[in-house]
Amino acid sequence: MTKSILLVGVGGQGTILASKILTTGLMEAGYDVKMSEIHGMSQRGGSVSSQVRYGEMVYSPVIEKGAADIVVAFEKMEALRALDYLKEDGTLVVNNEEIASMSVITGDEEYPSDILEEIGKHVKEKAVDATKLARDLGNEKAANIILLGTIIKAMGLEEINWDAILEANIKPKFVELNKKALKVGMGAV
Amino acid sequence: MKRLMTGDEAIARGAYEAGVRHASAYPGTPSTEILENLATYDEIYAEWAPNEKVAMESAIGAAIAGIRSIVSMKHVGVNVAADPLFTWAYMGVNAGNVLITADEPGMYSSQNEQDNRNYAKAAKLAMFEPADSQECIDMVKAAYELSESYDTPVMIRMTTRVCHSKSIVEIQDRVEVEPKTWEKNPAKYVCLPAIARNLRVKLEERLQKLAEYSETSPFNKVEMGDTSIGIIASGICYYYAKEVFGEKASYLKLGFTNPMPKNLIKDFCNKMDKVYILEENDPFIEEFVERLGVTCEFHGKDIFPPYGEMTPDVIRKAVDGTGLKTIDFDRSKLINRAPTFCAGCPHRGLFYRLGKRKDIMISGDIGCYTLAAGKPYNAMDSTVCMGASFSIGHGAQRAFNMIGSGKRVVTVLGDSTFFHTGINSLINTVYNKSNTVNIILDNRITGMTGHQNNPGTGFTAKNEETTLIQIEDVVKAIGVKHVKVIDPNNLQEVDAALDECLALDEPSVIITRWPCVLKKFSQADKAEFENLFKTKNKVDEEKCIGCKLCLKAGCPAMSYDKSEKKVRINRAQCVGCDVCTQVCPKEAIVKED
Numbered sequence: 195m196t197k198s199i200l201l202v203g204v205g206g207q208g209t210i211l212a213s214k215i216l217t218t219g220l221m222e223a224g225y226d227v228k229m230s231e232i233h234g235m236s237q238r239g240g241s242v243s244s245q246v247r248y249g250e251m252v253y254s255p256v257i258e259k260g261a262a263d264i265v266v267a268f269e270k271m272e273a274l275r276a277l278d279y280l281k282e283d284g285t286l287v288v289n290n291e292e293i294a295s296m297s298v299i300t301g302d303e304e305y306p307s308d309i310l311e312e313i314g315k316h317v318k319e320k321a322v323d324a325t326k327l328a329r330d331l332g333n334e335k336a337a338n339i340i341l342l343g344t345i346i347k348a349m350g351l352e353e354i355n356w357d358a359i360l361e362a363n364i365k366p367k368f369v370e371l372n373k374k375a376l377k378v379g380m381g382a383v
Numbered sequence: 384m385k386r387l388m389t390g391d392e393a394i395a396r397g398a399y400e401a402g403v404r405h406a407s408a409y410p411g412t413p414s415t416e417i418l419e420n421l422a423t424y425d426e427i428y429a430e431w432a433p434n435e436k437v438a439m440e441s442a443i444g445a446a447i448a449g450i451r452s453i454v455s456m457k458h459v460g461v462n463v464a465a466d467p468l469f470t471w472a473y474m475g476v477n478a479g480n481v482l483i484t485a486d487e488p489g490m491y492s493s494q495n496e497q498d499n500r501n502y503a504k505a506a507k508l509a510m511f512e513p514a515d516s517q518e519c520i521d522m523v524k525a526a527y528e529l530s531e532s533y534d535t536p537v538m539i540r541m542t543t544r545v546c547h548s549k550s551i552v553e554i555q556d557r558v559e560v561e562p563k564t565w566e567k568n569p570a571k572y573v574c575l576p577a578i579a580r581n582l583r584v585k586l587e588e589r590l591q592k593l594a595e596y597s598e599t600s601p602f603n604k605v606e607m608g609d610t611s612i613g614i615i616a617s618g619i620c621y622y623y624a625k626e627v628f629g630e631k632a633s634y635l636k637l638g639f640t641n642p643m644p645k646n647l648i649k650d651f652c653n654k655m656d657k658v659y660i661l662e663e664n665d666p667f668i669e670e671f672v673e674r675l676g677v678t679c680e681f682h683g684k685d686i687f688p689p690y691g692e693m694t695p696d697v698i699r700k701a702v703d704g705t706g707l708k709t710i711d712f713d714r715s716k717l718i719n720r721a722p723t724f725c726a727g728c729p730h731r732g733l734f735y736r737l738g739k740r741k742d743i744m745i746s747g748d749i750g751c752y753t754l755a756a757g758k759p760y761n762a763m764d765s766t767v768c769m770g771a772s773f774s775i776g777h778g779a780q781r782a783f784n785m786i787g788s789g790k791r792v793v794t795v796l797g798d799s800t801f802f803h804t805g806i807n808s809l810i811n812t813v814y815n816k817s818n819t820v821n822i823i824l825d826n827r828i829t830g831m832t833g834h835q836n837n838p839g840t841g842f843t844a845k846n847e848e849t850t851l852i853q854i855e856d857v858v859k860a861i862g863v864k865h866v867k868v869i870d871p872n873n874l875q876e877v878d879a880a881l882d883e884c885l886a887l888d889e890p891s892v893i894i895t896r897w898p899c900v901l902k903k904f905s906q907a908d909k910a911e912f913e914n915l916f917k918t919k920n921k922v923d924e925e926k927c928i929g930c931k932l933c934l935k936a937g938c939p940a941m942s943y944d945k946s947e948k949k950v951r952i953n954r955a956q957c958v959g960c961d962v963c964t965q966v967c968p969k970e971a972i973v974k975e976d
Contacts, residue, residue: 204720221387221551228515229387229549232491238751239939240722253625255515255548258696260707275717277710294942295720300759300934301943306716316710334955 196249198257199345202276203268204293205242208338213244215363216342219354220248228255239296241272264348266341268324269293270309277316286317287344287383289324289337320344322382328375333368336375343379352380388552390545393516394483395420396552397523398453401479402560403427405445407438409803410832411457412492413546414485418455419835422844426557431835431844433802434769435460439467439482446480446536447572449563451527455483458499459768463804468536469506470574473582475534475589478563479527482508485541488663489692494749494768496690498664500540503641507586509537509593510641511602512618516550518638522602527560529596535589540640542663544619544692594642602638603647609633613655613679615648615668620661626695627702643671652677659683659702663693724754726940727900727916727958729826733871735936735962736878737793737822738762743885744783746776748796748805751831752824755795759937763795770804772796777808777817784818791885793820799829799837801854806861812890813862820884821863821892824871825854826899827908834902841907851907858892871895874965900958918959919975922950926971933963933972 199216203209213229220227225248232243245257259278264285267273273288280286288310297303306312313319322344328337339360346352360372388396394417398406406429408418422429432438435456442454456464461484468482484502487493503510509529511522519541526537570578597603612632614624621636635651637643652658652672660669660683669683686701687693699706724731734755737745747753747763748771756763765775776794783790796805801823812819829835836842841851858866865887869876877895884891898908900916909915929948934941940956941963943949952963952972964972 205722217387217549221385227387227549227551230544231547232543238722238725238754239720241720252550253622254695255544255550255619255622256692256694258626258694258699258707260709271718271720274712275720277712280710282708282710294939295718296723296937296939297719297721297758299939299942300937301931302758303718305718309716312713312716316712 196247196252197349198262199246199349200257200262200265200276200279201244201246201268202265202272203242204272205239207242207268208335209242209244209268212338212342213246215339215359216345217246218363219351219356219359220246222359223351223354226250226252228252230255241275243276264345266345268338268341271295271305273319274309274313277313280317284317285348286313286319287341287348288313288319288321289341290321291325320383324379324382327378327382331371331374331378333371336371339372339375340379340382343376344383346376347380347383384554386552386554387549388516389416389547389549390513390516390519390541391416391547392420393519393552394455394523394539394541395424396554397520398481399424399427400520400555400557401524401527402451402558403453403527404450405442405452406430406454407432407441407452408455409433409435409438409460410829410835411460411485412832413487413543414455414457414460414483414541415832415835416546417483418844421453429844431837433838434804435464436466439464439471442480443467443471446476446478447565449478449565451479451560453481453483456485457493458484458486458497459493459495461499461502463769465502465506468502471536472506472508473574473579473586474571476530476536477565478560479530480536481523481526481530482536482538483541484538485543485546486664487543488690489543491543494766496664498667500640500667501665503538503540507590508641509533509535510639511537511539512638512640513539513541513545514619514621514636514638515545515548517552519545520552520554522638525602533589533593533596535593540618542618590642594645597639597642597644598647600639600644603644604636605647605651606634606636610654611656613651613658614661615651615658615672616661617668618663620663620693623693623695623698624659624661627698637668640668643668645675648672649675649677652679652681655679657681661687661693661698664689721757722754723937723939724751725900726938726956727960729871729895729897729899729960730755730824731936731938731960732874732962733822733824733877733895734760734762735966736874736881740881742790744779744790744792746772746779746792746794748772748800750797750800750824752795752797759935769800770796770808773805773808773812773819773821776819776821777812777815780817780819791820793822795822795824797830798823798825798827798839798854802838802852806857809858809861809863809892817890818888819890820881821890823854823858823892823894825894825896826902828899828902830899830901834899841905854894858894863890863892865889865891866894867892868894868896871897872960872962874962914959916958916960919954919957920952920959920961920964920972921975922952923971923973924949926969928969928971930968932968933966936962936966938963
């Protein structure tokens, strides 16, 4: 059975690195893997998403609406935007982080204060303070690996040697930080 | 060895394994990473050409001279390269030559959605359509064999999902290919009318042979299953169809689609009760099937949309009106998150001021700066294609002058776009005595596509130092008498330059020179630009009156604290460009100590 993981966030939050590590681990564990990302305009502060699918034999690299086993949102508004993609009984992990879009900065729109409440009406979300937890580890940028940890836990992928994958894909001076971040993430959900 | 690769990486890998030695391209989403990856192989000479026509010609030259060459571009780039392409098809190759076109169903980063398979048909080229990364490798390698054995350029049509999706590939060693000898052969390489007439006949003979290849090509294959539904699909649509129909259908997967395999298609259709033709954009396969006069019921664009991606949800909806169940939520709570200029983007100051001018038309171009069309700048009135800003502006200014409307035209393009085709347009402006104000946003790199070198950066695709072509020297050589080079972060300089140039009855050029904030700065950048993004600004809370004027400059590092009624600057994002400092009427934004 093919599994679908959707990572959503805002350009610059590190969704691409998180999905790279995830897909590398899945491949080395012997799964067929496909991943889809849309580059281009989205890099400049726009919404970004990485779609990861794995199983015995994966056909489409794209996740259909209503088909994601897990959605991990690096930002609250992006969690709401991605609700369309979540299976009815799927898992939703939300980083409790708010990033204002340009329309909010210029005052054309207001960032709603009750995003988590709106999400909570429909699914039992797991809110994680990944950005704060990463800051506690000493580097806010490790939030992406904390969130990766939540995926590994939720999808039951703990058996894979993630430390080795981190060592092979991350600059040496950040490896220890990210190993810690992954463990924090796995314990956060 | 197994690797996870994007389609773009896989094309480069395939070309490497096939012994390719010459690569030329112009950046454009989603094709850019092909040349970036080709440039990492020592055995391959790889270059950024100033535009796609030049890239195509460079690859043609290498193939004529005897080495395998590849040229890659986004779909609209083929429009620019079409002139050499059509005649090149007449001539045939010497060493193998492959053109990669990266089409954009869904237009994620493009101005249109043209289906470049029509080019293969119109120019009479052999064409492949890969469905995943492994096929990218396999098809590139097959394309070189085909190119040399049938004496034809070969086109590979990619789409965004194939370019940017990762899937598992098996990589192999490179096989070196002996260069072919070049000999004088005007009957093949000089397309004079008398010669072209001969080549034209040969071209039809070649197409006949390629049609025979198409029937038995390993890339056109039938998977027999249930015959109540047959699927004919090309490119990634094959996998989308498998996702929807699984084992409940038979498949004809078309990977070689010009010329099309007539008998294979006919036989397949005649065994099916009903056939769905799944292809993105135009009814390219469908129209061919229509002409074959098959007996079964078949559906294509009568039920599937001719635009956008043919993803599984689109197929499901078209076939039986169903879709997977989704969660319903209050959509009024969604806020828009459009892309925007980065904090410290050198375009901000220019567009913030330009958008405030009345009675001007702003003729824009293709690049990050096209984002100026939106809020809060509202500073772009037209965008068509690469290099068009100057020439469309010229035509509009001529018309305004003729009508006597008094409107002035300001044109805007980037440094790489200027080298692409802007130069020709500026020649027209000068030669035909226009009085447009032409702005070149020189951010020292090709920004939008992710920082590729161009003729103005002083470095090649392989990061070797080269002659730096100064934009102001080119502009002056073309004959522009009024040329100003300004710092776009200095709003007074921006206003003064605009005032001066708008008052002229002759063409003028303003070069805004400041590097892209995301650029990896060269030694020359560090020497030329002082304090390059090294400072931080902060809000003096005593002086800030919460008027929010600074927010209208549209910087993502700024926000408004409703409870305190003060503006905040995100320290991690701020790079001290000082645009906000100049906008603030109370001098409340200051440098950190």
